[in-house]
Amino acid sequence: RKExxxxxxPFNVPEGATVAFNCTYSNSASQSFFWYRQDCRKEPxxxxxxxxxxxxxxxxTAQLNRASQYISLLIRDSKLSDSATYLCVVxxxxxxxxxxxxxxxxxxxxEL
Amino acid sequence: DGGITQSPKYLFRKEGQNxxxxxxxxxxxxxxxxxxxxxxxxxxxxxxxxxxxxxxxxDIAEGYSVSREKKESFPLTVTSAQKNPTAFYxxxxxxxxxxxxxxxxxxxRLSIL
Numbered sequence: 582r583k584e585x586x587x588x589x590x591p592f593n594v595p596e597g598a599t600v601a602f603n604c605t606y607s608n609s610a611s612q613s614f615f616w617y618r619q620d621c622r623k624e625p626x627x628x629x630x631x632x633x634x635x636x637x638x639x640x641x642t643a644q645l646n647r648a649s650q651y652i653s654l655l656i657r658d659s660k661l662s663d664s665a666t667y668l669c670v671v672x673x674x675x676x677x678x679x680x681x682x683x684x685x686x687x688x689x690x691x692e693l
Numbered sequence: 694d695g696g697i698t699q700s701p702k703y704l705f706r707k708e709g710q711n712x713x714x715x716x717x718x719x720x721x722x723x724x725x726x727x728x729x730x731x732x733x734x735x736x737x738x739x740x741x742x743x744x745x746x747x748x749x750x751x752d753i754a755e756g757y758s759v760s761r762e763k764k765e766s767f768p769l770t771v772t773s774a775q776k777n778p779t780a781f782y783x784x785x786x787x788x789x790x791x792x793x794x795x796x797x798x799x800x801x802r803l804s805i806l
Binding site for chain 1: 724726728733734735736738741743749781783787789790791792793794795796797798799800
């Protein structure tokens with residue numbers, strides 16, 4: 582089983598739609614969580630950290646359920662510019678420092 | 694502007710050659726990382742370093758080497774022992790401590806001639 586699992590998509594949605602991505606992780610020692618966005622042939626960019634209480638940044642809301650080892654990202658009022666691949670990222674601290682594990686990403690295509 | 698600079702953007706290697714990818718950051722971050730990304734796969738960690746003159750192997754270190762002589766710089770050498778080097782290579786840096794996100798350079802695409 583992969584350490585971080587995501588539905589690869591693609592999710593094709595109309596502009597203005599609300600879309601939700603899910604992610605599960607297998608290592609209960611994981612301590613911090615992030616969503617990154619990656620455009621085609623570009624580097625990943627941090628979208629938001631994910632906190633236990635849930636957090637919101639504009640149209641984006643992230644939730645964490647530690648008991649179920651589940652992370653979600655909700656995008657409201659989606660824009661054409663939201664089209665990208667969204668990477669779920671899980672961090673745990675090892676003897677050598679922080680170790681990030683990346684999911685393979687969920688592709689979003691927002692259409693007119 | 695603070696950031697991470699990777700060079701070159703595109704690199705072509707002949708069979709049997711070693712090549713070195715550059716990564717420089719001016720964010721004053723202690724930790725630096727190298728990943729490779731292949732189509733349809735997540736990023737995989739090659740090497741990482743938390744402090745000058747020290748580094749650790751990641752999940753796929755075979756065929757690669759690194760050095761960390763300066764805080765700002767973490768070059769990656771892809772040796773001839775790496776049998777499948779064609780990939781997108783990404784360098785990242787972060788502050789130390791739990792919960793610190795990593796910030797990425799814009800990557801180097803390596804191809805075999």
